[in-house]
Every structure is written in C-alpha cells, then in structure tokens.
Amino acid sequence: MADFELIERLRMPAQTKIVQLVLDGLGGLPRELDGKTELEAAATPNLDALAARSQLGLAVPVRPGVTPGSGPAHLSLFGYDPLEYDVGRGVLSALGIGFDLHPEDIAARGNFCTIDERGLITDRRAGRIPTEFGQKLTALLGAIDLPGVQVFVETEKEYRFVLVLRPAAGQTLHANIADTDPQRTGVPSLPAVAQDGASEATAQLVNDWVAAARIILKDHAPANSVNLRGFAKDPGFPRFPDVYGLRGAAIATYPMYKGVAKLVGMDVLPVAGEAVEDEVETLREYWDRYDYFFFHVKKTDSAGEDGDFERKAQVIEHVDEAVVPAILALDPDVMIVTGDHSTPAALKSHSWHPVPTLLWSRFCCWDGVGEFGERACGRGSLGVFPAADEMQLALGHALRLNKYGA
Amino acid sequence: MADFELIERLRMPAQTKIVQLVLDGLGGLPRELDGKTELEAAATPNLDALAARSQLGLAVPVRPGVTPGSGPAHLSLFGYDPLEYDVGRGVLSALGIGFDLHPEDIAARGNFCTIDERGLITDRRAGRIPTEFGQKLTALLGAIDLPGVQVFVETEKEYRFVLVLRPAAGQTLHANIADTDPQRTGVPSLPAVAQDGASEATAQLVNDWVAAARIILKDHAPANSVNLRGFAKDPGFPRFPDVYGLRGAAIATYPMYKGVAKLVGMDVLPVAGEAVEDEVETLREYWDRYDYFFFHVKKTDSAGEDGDFERKAQVIEHVDEAVVPAILALDPDVMIVTGDHSTPAALKSHSWHPVPTLLWSRFCCWDGVGEFGERACGRGSLGVFPAADEMQLALGHALRLNKYGA
Numbered sequence: 001m002a003d004f005e006l007i008e009r010l011r012m013p014a015q016t017k018i019v020q021l022v023l024d025g026l027g028g029l030p031r032e033l034d035g036k037t038e039l040e041a042a043a044t045p046n047l048d049a050l051a052a053r054s055q056l057g058l059a060v061p062v063r064p065g066v067t068p069g070s071g072p073a074h075l076s077l078f079g080y081d082p083l084e085y086d087v088g089r090g091v092l093s094a095l096g097i098g099f100d101l102h103p104e105d106i107a108a109r110g111n112f113c114t115i116d117e118r119g120l121i122t123d124r125r126a127g128r129i130p131t132e133f134g135q136k137l138t139a140l141l142g143a144i145d146l147p148g149v150q151v152f153v154e155t156e157k158e159y160r161f162v163l164v165l166r167p168a169a170g171q172t173l174h175a176n177i178a179d180t181d182p183q184r185t186g187v188p189s190l191p192a193v194a195q196d197g198a199s200e201a202t203a204q205l206v207n208d209w210v211a212a213a214r215i216i217l218k219d220h221a222p223a224n225s226v227n228l229r230g231f232a233k234d235p236g237f238p239r240f241p242d243v244y245g246l247r248g249a250a251i252a253t254y255p256m257y258k259g260v261a262k263l264v265g266m267d268v269l270p271v272a273g274e275a276v277e278d279e280v281e282t283l284r285e286y287w288d289r290y291d292y293f294f295f296h297v298k299k300t301d302s303a304g305e306d307g308d309f310e311r312k313a314q315v316i317e318h319v320d321e322a323v324v325p326a327i328l329a330l331d332p333d334v335m336i337v338t339g340d341h342s343t344p345a346a347l348k349s350h351s352w353h354p355v356p357t358l359l360w361s362r363f364c365c366w367d368g369v370g371e372f373g374e375r376a377c378g379r380g381s382l383g384v385f386p387a388a389d390e391m392q393l394a395l396g397h398a399l400r401l402n403k404y405g406a
Numbered sequence: 407m408a409d410f411e412l413i414e415r416l417r418m419p420a421q422t423k424i425v426q427l428v429l430d431g432l433g434g435l436p437r438e439l440d441g442k443t444e445l446e447a448a449a450t451p452n453l454d455a456l457a458a459r460s461q462l463g464l465a466v467p468v469r470p471g472v473t474p475g476s477g478p479a480h481l482s483l484f485g486y487d488p489l490e491y492d493v494g495r496g497v498l499s500a501l502g503i504g505f506d507l508h509p510e511d512i513a514a515r516g517n518f519c520t521i522d523e524r525g526l527i528t529d530r531r532a533g534r535i536p537t538e539f540g541q542k543l544t545a546l547l548g549a550i551d552l553p554g555v556q557v558f559v560e561t562e563k564e565y566r567f568v569l570v571l572r573p574a575a576g577q578t579l580h581a582n583i584a585d586t587d588p589q590r591t592g593v594p595s596l597p598a599v600a601q602d603g604a605s606e607a608t609a610q611l612v613n614d615w616v617a618a619a620r621i622i623l624k625d626h627a628p629a630n631s632v633n634l635r636g637f638a639k640d641p642g643f644p645r646f647p648d649v650y651g652l653r654g655a656a657i658a659t660y661p662m663y664k665g666v667a668k669l670v671g672m673d674v675l676p677v678a679g680e681a682v683e684d685e686v687e688t689l690r691e692y693w694d695r696y697d698y699f700f701f702h703v704k705k706t707d708s709a710g711e712d713g714d715f716e717r718k719a720q721v722i723e724h725v726d727e728a729v730v731p732a733i734l735a736l737d738p739d740v741m742i743v744t745g746d747h748s749t750p751a752a753l754k755s756h757s758w759h760p761v762p763t764l765l766w767s768r769f770c771c772w773d774g775v776g777e778f779g780e781r782a783c784g785r786g787s788l789g790v791f792p793a794a795d796e797m798q799l800a801l802g803h804a805l806r807l808n809k810y811g812a
Contacts, residue, residue, distance in 0.1 A: 003469060006489065010472065055784075363752070365435055365443065365759055365780050381464060381760075381784025389470045396471030396758035403756055404468050405475035405488065406498045 001388030002079030004243050006404070007395065011245045016333035016398040018246070018292045019283075020390065022077060023319060024070075024257075025301030027342025027355045027374060031309055038300075038309055038345060039356055040373035042316040046324040047337065051358050052370035057382020058354035059390065061341045067352040071095065073340035074260040078240060078294070079391035087263065088175070088232020093162045095259025097154055101234055102166060106173045106202065109230045110153075110161040111181065112137060112223035119188045124181070126159045127222040134158055137223055144212045146205050149173070163228060165205065173233075174199035177206060181227035189227050206231075239265030240292075244395060249286055251279045252296035261294055276319060280326045287330050292394075297323070301350075304343030312345055334361045334397045336390055337372070354384055361397035407794030408485030410649050412810070413801065417651045422739035422804035424652070424698045425689075426796065428483060429725060430476070430663075431707030432745025433761045433780060435752040437715055444706075444715055444751060445762055446779035448722040452730040453743065457764050458776035463788020464760035465796065467747045473758045477501070479746035480666040484646060484700070485797035493669065494581070494638020499568045501665025503560055507640055508572060512579045512608065515636045516559075516567040517587065518543065518629035525594045530587070532565045533628040540564055543629055550618045552611050555579070569634060571611065579639075580605035583612060587633035595633050612637075645671030646698075650801060655692055657685045658702035667700055682725060686732045693736050698800075703729070710749030718751055740767040740803045742796055743778070760790055767803035 028038035061068040061076050062083065071092040072082030087095075090107035101107060112126035112134065134155045141153040141161075148171055152164040167173045176199040180190045192206035210226060217224045240248045242265070250261030250268045258268045269286050272278045276297055283293060297319055303312035327335065342353035356377040360366075369376050378384075395401050434444035467474040467482050468489065477498045478488030496513035507513060518532035518540065535543075540561045547559040547567075554577055558570040573579045582601040588594075598612035616632060623630045646654045648671070656667030656674045664674045675692050678684045682703055689699060703725055709718035733741060748759040762783040766772075775782050784790075801807050 003489075006469065006472065057790075363435060363750075363757070363759075365433075365784075366441075367781065367784060368441065379785055381781070381790070383464075383790035385470070385790065392469065392471040393758075394471070396473065401472060401758070403473045403475050405478035405493065406495060406502065 001076070001081040001386055002243070002392045004238055007243060007392065007401070010401040010404060011395065012400060012402050013245065014398060014400045016291070016400060018334040018394045018398050019295060019327055019332045020077065020293070020336045020338070020394070021295045021297070021323065021327065023297045023300045023316065023337070023339050025304045025341060025343025025350065026339025027344065027351070027353045028304065028312065029344035029346040029353070031346070037374045038304070038312040039316055040375065041309070042313040042320070044316060044320040044372060046320045047372040048370050050324065050328070050335070050337070050360055051372040051376065052368060053366045054358040054360040055364050055382045056367050056369060056372070056377040056380025057357050058377050058380070058384045059338055059357040059387035060354045060384060061387050065352050067350050068341050069350070070256050070340060071260055074257060075264070076387040077338065077340055077390060078264050079243070079388055080237060080264065081388050085235070085237055087235055089230025090162065090232040091234060093156055093160070093230070094164060095263060096256040097156055097162060098255030098259065099152070099154060099162060099164060101164065103234050103236065104167055104172065106165045106175045106231060106233055108163045108228040108232075109156075110163050111227045112159040112161070113189075113225050113227050114222040115188075115225040121182065121185045121187060121189065121225070123222060124185060124227065129159050129223050131155060131158050133223065134161060137217065137220060140216050141213050144209055144216070146209055149205060151209065159223065163209070165202070173202045175202070175231045175233050177203045177231040179227070179229035180210065181229045189225065192228065234263065237264055241265055244292070244391065245400070246292040247290045248292040248294070249290040250294045250296070251282050252294070252298075253279065254296070254298050257296045257298070266294065276323050280323055283327065284330065295323070295327070300339070301343045304345050305348055307345050307348040309345040334359070334394045336394060338387070338390065355387065357382065357390070359390075359393060359397065363397055407482075407487040407792055408649070408798045410644055413649060413798065413807070416807040416810060417801065418806060418808050419651065420804060420806045422697070422806060424740040424800045424804050425701060425733050425738045426483065426699070426742045426744070426800070427701045427703070427729065427733065429703045429706045429722065429743070429745050431710045431747060431749025431756065433748025433750065433757070433759045434710065434718065435750035435759070437752070443780045444710070444718040445722055446781065447715070448719040448726070450722060450726040450778060452726045453764075453778040454776050456730065456734070456741070456743070456766055457778040457782065458774060459772045460764040460766040461770050461788050462773050462775060462778070462783040462786025463763050464783050464786070464790045465744055465763040465793035466760045466790060467793045471758050473756050474747050475756070476662050476746060477666055479793075480663060481670070482793040483744065483746055483796060484670050485649070485794050486643060486670065487794050491641070491643055493641055495636020496568070496638040497640060499562055499566070499636070500570060501669060502662040503562055503568060504661030504665060505558070505560060505568060505570060507570065509640050509642065510573055510578065512571045512581045512637060512639055514569045514634040514638075516569050517633045518565040518567070519595075519631050519633050520628040521594070521631040527588070527591045527593060527595065527631070529628060530591060530633065535565050535629050537561060537564050539629065540567060543623065543626060546622050547619050550615055550622070552615055555611060557615065565629065569615070571608070579608045581608070581637045581639045583609045583637040585633070585635035586616065587635045595631065598634065640669065643670055647671055650698070650797060651806070652698040653696045654698040654700070655696040656700045656702070657688050658700070658704075659685065660702070660704050663702045663704070672700065682729050686729055689733065690736065701729070701733070706745070707749045710751050711754055713751050713754040715751040740765070740800045742800060744793070744796065761793065763788065763796070765796075765799060765803065769803055
C-alpha cells in the first residue's frame with residue numbers, strides 16, 4: 001500500500017496527469033457457454049489496444065480471499081490500506097446516502113426490527129419492510145428532540161437507516177459506544193453502553209433517543225423497534241492532496257463513491273446526469289484544474305449484483321466505446337483501468353476475486369498482450385498486487401517521486 | 407525482505423556456494439524500432455540457456471513506484487530493507503568515493519555554492535564547477551584544523567565533496583545535526599544546529615569549519631561558500647557474515663559498490679583492472695575462500711545513464727560472453743542474475759521499474775523459458791517480488807536453512 005511517509009519524503013511537483021478509471025465490480029467469473037468472464041466476453045477493442053501498450057495484473061482489494069464492501073475497496077484504490085484506515089459503519093452509511101457529515105457529527109447505522117410483547121427481538125430486519133415504509137418511519141423519528149444536539153434520521157434502504165447526532169457549537173460528542181444490536185433474535189436489544197468515560201454522556205443521549213423511538217414505533221409492527229450499530233465519527237484520514245501532492249477530483253454519480261472521495265479530501269465534481277457520457281463531459285471541463293481524476297462507473301456492479309452477465313458485458317462495452325477513447329484523447333500521462341472489487345454475475349454479489357487491472361504510461365514496459373481480461377491480467381507483469389499500491393505506482397510513472405537515497 | 411531473526415534460527419552450515427551477478431541498472435524500456443528492451447535486444451545465448459533452467463521474475467528494489475539510489479538498491483539485494491536500514495547521505499557519499507570510513511567518523515555531503523555580498527545563496531551548485539576546480543578547492547580546505555579532530559575534505563564530483571571529521575582516540579562525535587543547506591536560493595546558509603544535546607559540541611566544530619572555509623573560499627567565486635547536509639555515522643548494520651553464516655565477498659570496481667558491501671561486513675576483494683575479465687579473474691582466485699560472491703558490473707548503468715541503448719545492449723552481450731560461462735564453469739550451487747535497479751536508456755536515469763531476475767540452482771523448478779528479458783521475467787514463476795527476498799531464497803536453494811517447525 002502507499003507508504004505516506006515515504007511519499008511525503010520523495011514527492012516532487014510535476015505537470016503530469018493521472019486518471020484512475022474504476023469500473024465498479026469489474027472482475028467476474030467464467031460462464032458455462034465458453035468459459036469467458038464478463039470482461040472477456042465483452043467486445044472491447046479500445047481497452048484491448050490500450051492493454052497491448054500497458055502492464056497488466058490482478059489487484060487484491062483488501063487481503064487475499066477477503067470480499068470488500070464499497071467503502072474499503074475504494075479506500076484501497078486511493079492508497080489507504082482499509083485495515084489500517086478503518087471507517088466506522090455509521091460513517092460509511094452516512095456517506096452511502098450522501099449525507100453531508102460534519103467532522104464533529106456522530107453517525108450510527110440503524111435497523112428497524114420487530115420485538116414481541118416481552119421486548120425480545122423476533123426479526124432483526126422488521127420483515128424487510130419496503131423503503132417507502134422506512135421513509136415514513138424515519139420522518140416520524142425525525143420529531144425526536146435531544147437536548148443540545150441536532151438529530152438527523154435518514155432512510156438508507158428498506159429497514160436500514162442512518163442516525164446522526166450533531167453537537168451544538170462548542171460541544172463534543174464521543175463515539176466509543178457499543179452496538180445495541182445483539183446480532184440475534186430471542187433476546188432484547190442492548191442498551192448503548194459507553195466504552196470509555198468520555199462517551200458516557202453521548203451514550204445517555206442515544207439511550208434517550210431509542211426510548212423515544214420505541215414509543216413512536218409502538219404501533220408500527222413489524223417495525224416496532226430499532227437497533228443501532230457502528231457509532232463513529234469522520235475518522236480524519238490524511239488528506240489525498242496533502243499525501244500525494246495531487247489536486248484530486250472525483251467524478252461519480254452515486255452517493256457512496258462521492259462520499260468516500262470526500263472522506264479523503266478529494267473535490268467531488270458536479271456531473272449533469274447519470275450517464276457515463278455526462279461523466280466524460282465533467283472530465284473534459286475540469287481537465288486543466290486537477291492532476292488526478294477518480295472516474296467511477298457504477299453500472300458494471302449493478303448488473304453483476306443482478307446476476308446479469310450479458311448486461312454487465314454490455315456496460316463494459318459501452319465504457320470501452322464512450323469513455324476510454326475520450327479519456328485518452330485528453331492525453332493523460334498515466335491511466336489505470338481497474339475495479340474496486342469483483343462482482344461476478346455468477347455470485348450476484350461482491351466477491352474476493354482480485355480485479356483485472358491495466359496500467360498505462362509513457363514509461364511502462366508494456367506486456368504486449370492485446371487483451372484486457374481476467375486471464376490476460378493473471379499472466380501480467382504487475383503480478384497479483386495490493387490495489388493499495390496503485391497510487392504509488394502511478395506517482396512513479398507520472399515522474400512525481402524523487403529518487404530514494406543516493 | 408530477509409528476516410534476520412528467522413534466518414538466525416534456521417541457518418545451518420553447508421559447503422554450497424552462491425553467486426549474485428548484479429548488472430547495474432539492468433532493467434530497461436522498449437525501443438521504438440521493435441519494442442524490445444536493451445536486455446531483450448542483446449544477443450545473450452548463455453543467459454538464455456541459463457534462463458531455460460531457471461526461475462524468472464521481476465525484483466522490486468525498494469517499493470512499487472519508487473526509484474532507488476545505488477546505496478539502497480544494493481542493500482536490498484543483500485537482504486537489508488532499505489527503508490529499515492537507512493544510510494545517511496554523508497556516509498553514502500563517503501562510500502561512493504571509496505573513503506575508508508571508521509565507525510567513529512562523522513561524514514557530511516558538501517556542496518560548493520555561490521553567495522552574494524550580503525551572504526545570500528545565488529547558486530546552490532556553484533555554476534557546476536569542473537571536478538578539477540573542485541579538487542583544487544578541497545585541497546585548500548584540507549588546511550583547516552579543528553581542535554581534537556582529524557578533518558578530511560575529498561572531492562566527489564564537480565561541486566560535490568565529502569567532509570569527514572574523525573575524533574581523537576577516546577573522544578566521541580555526534581551526528582544529529584541539521585543540514586546547513588536551505589535547499590533554495592535568495593537566503594543565507596543555515597548554521598549547523600544540533601538536534602540533541604549530545605551533538606552540540608560537534609555542531610560547534612562544524613560551524614567553526616564552515617567559517618574557516620568561507621574565509622579561504624572568499625575569492626574563489628562562483629565557489630565562494632559551502633553547504634553541508636546528511637551528517638551521519640556508519641549506521642552499524644548487522645554484519646552479512648553473521649546474519650547469513652556466509653563468508654561473503656564483493657567483486658566490484660567502483661567505490662560506491664565496494665563501500666556498500668563493506669558497510670554490511672563483506673570482504674572487498676582486489677581486482678586488477680576495470681574490465682569484467684579482471685573481475686572474473688578475482689572470482690576464480692578467491693573461489694575456494696568464500697561462500698557468497700557479489701559480482702558487480704557497472705557499465706550497464708553508465709550506458710543507460712548516457713541514454714545509449716546500443717551500448718547498454720553491448721555491455722550485456724559482453725557479460726553474457728565473458729562472465730556468465732566463466733561463473734558457471736566454477737560450478738556454483740546457486741546463481742542469481744539481476745540488477746540493483748533499472749536504468750532505461752529512454753529515461754537516462756535510474757527508474758522505479760522492477761528488475762529482470764533469474765535464479766538458478768540444482769533444485770529450482772525451472773520455468774523452461776529460454777529467454778532472459780523483462781517480458782519473459784514478467785511471466786516468470788518468481789513473480790513480482792521484493793529484491794530484498796533474494797538472499798533468503800538463495801539460502802534455501804543452497805540448502806542452508808533448516809526446516810521451520812516440526
């Protein structure tokens with residue numbers, strides 16, 4: 001992974017530009033028909049031509065065998081080892097819905113749940129109520145006032161919501177609070193217990209909020225109670241521009257990815273619509289103002305999650321046609337094409353498989369393999385490498401690192 | 407990197423011999439003509455035949471994307487992680503000119519510079535004065551006496567020199583002193599400031615020396631002042647023979663490489679001339695007396711630094727003909743062919759690219775690829791691996807490590 005201390009010692013100014021094109025959930029698995037993966041089955045003349053002049057490899061998002069969530073997977077692409085740079089669940093949920101989290105806020109992930117007349121949990125997901133019902137309930141919960149703090153309750157999806165407590169100016173909240181979710185049924189929810197002295201007052205506020213929420217939800221079974229977990233603040237990571245000396249910008253259309261980029265201090269650029277063409281337009285417009293662009297494509301992952309092999313291949317083909325040549329036309333100095341993790345249609349979910357990745361620069365010793373796919377990358381000269389190395393490699397190829405030692 | 411504790415636990419005596427043939431700056435980049443690198447373009451029948459019976463891979467000198475200097479790059483080949491085993495600039499410079507540094511000496515890298523009548527630096531490199539002029543000036547500075555220490559001033563190259571202070575018997579100098587070089591022009595040089603109490607007396611000596619130097623240099627513009635940086639002592643690393651249980655010898659013709667070998671406690675063997683044939687002669691002569699030989703070839707790097715693709719390929723061809731068969735004729739048990747870093751002619755400098763490497767032993771599961779080059783190594787079974795692993799691998803292949811655990 002990126003060694004921030006080393007980079008601070010070695011980095012030097014340059015005019016070079018780096019683009020990291022991230023096709024979410026890019027990696028796949030072979031289909032029965034012909035043994036090809038989604039990426040291999042897709043017709044990608046532009047990526048194949050670029051691959052011929054690139055180094056190929058397989059990027060490991062977190063650790064071998066470990067399936068990452070979107071937050072850690074992206075932190076890794078940005079050079080932050082996700083095991084070292086741990087983001088609390090509450091903060092990830094807040095980022096995921098695009099909540100404008102302030103540094104002093106405390107966020108927790110909430111689940112509506114069902115309790116019986118004795119207060120014992122019978123369903124930890126409240127019968128997976130529809131999102132619309134969840135939204136109605138969070139609106140009701142928004143009426144709960146707590147002394148000295150602003151309270152936000154926002155629906156994430158279905159039975160999931162986010163609770164954010166924002167202290168009054170000059171006040172401080174503390175997030176070292178254990179989950180109230182016992183992670184099983186047949187038992188009552190746990191009280192919010194402070195794990196240190198400083199967090200006791202905040203834990204009391206949380207318990208007051210839960211008590212008020214239960215009264216409001218009493219007659220709304222199956223969503224007649226709540227569990228909370230992952231109390232956390234913005235962890236205050238080293239900022240991407242400070243670490244790398246790069247003016248970094250994110251081009252993405254979904255809240256989670258904008259959120260993670262913002263968490264590390266990138267500027268999140270406006271995109272006119274949801275289409276990759278809109279994202280390309282943003283890239284063109286801001287090209288001169290940044291040194292590094294994180295360019296995120298969401299729909300590969302969505303298709304993989306839906307188990308739709310064909311659609312995932314089509315999304316890749318569309319990126320090949322509408323995005324890759326447009327980026328190259330801007331004449332970047334380093335271009336990486338990768339994914340944050342694999343989402344094989346065969347699994348309908350994120351997976352642990354390392355992600356096909358190409359690195360192009362004017363100074364790369366290209367493998368000469370004119371094909372971008374899992375198998376080609378498995379034989380590539382980047383080898384199987386930590387995704388968190390990509391930024392350091394990119395800095396080298398962008399001539400942005402001084403020599404180490406004489 | 408080599409795990410010294412583990413090796414100490416496992417190592418066992420053996421009669422086996424290891425040769426590490428280091429072609430300085432071996433790694434290159436493709437040329438326009440046919441997409442071949444220097445090593446690929448060179449006709450190397452002996453290396454190719456050896457490759458067919460070897461494992462191939464790409465060695466990362468320091469960290470992905472990081473370009474190493476010669477000192478750190480060689481430490482890595484010897485199994486010392488250069489980020490952990492950090493050598494001060496002054497010591498590296500002293501080693502680079504072949505200065506016989508004693509453990510108690512303090513060395514600093516010096517630069518002649520130009521100052522104006524107000525004492526502000528106008529040129530940090532004194533107009534890059536020729537080496538001969540630098541030598542004349544260091545001879546003048548050699549006249550400066552300091553109480554209780556011996557002072558050495560030696561030209562490195564052009565405006566660069568090395569200052570060494572050697573304490574009288576029983577005395578101790580301390581090197582925790584900040585650079586006097588402000589790293590920019592338009593400001594005066596900084597005084598030598600001790601970073602701890604113990605270094606105060608030494609800092610005072612340095613300031614006295616600088617004051618005396620300025621008086622001597624007053625009329626020698628553009629070299630009318632000096633800056634000093636990288637105050638350091640021999641860091642006292644674990645000794646190569648102790649760590650590995652190998653009688654280790656270095657065969658090299660340039661001061662820097664002899665110096666780094668000496669720094670880790672290898673014996674530096676005499677070589678009659680500058681040619682690789684002279685080095686081979688030394689290897690033959692001392693073959694029975696050592697278990698490990700570091701065999702260094704300089705001219706690959708020099709040709710790369712000159713941007714001369716053809717000459718670099720020719721040096722490689724010459725090594726293939728004059729060195730490789732001669733080493734194999736001595737019947738080593740393990741032979742590694744590698745470089746300390748890449749020096750692509752296209753970049754005319756050291757670079758961050760991993761280095762083509764082959765490892766041959768009687769017990770290696772050879773890749774069966776009869777070609778030694780960047781691309782062949784990029785597909786090799788050693789993968790992309792830290793150069794600092796080579797010694798530990800070599801010990802294994804030399805049957806010099808016991809089983810770990812029962």
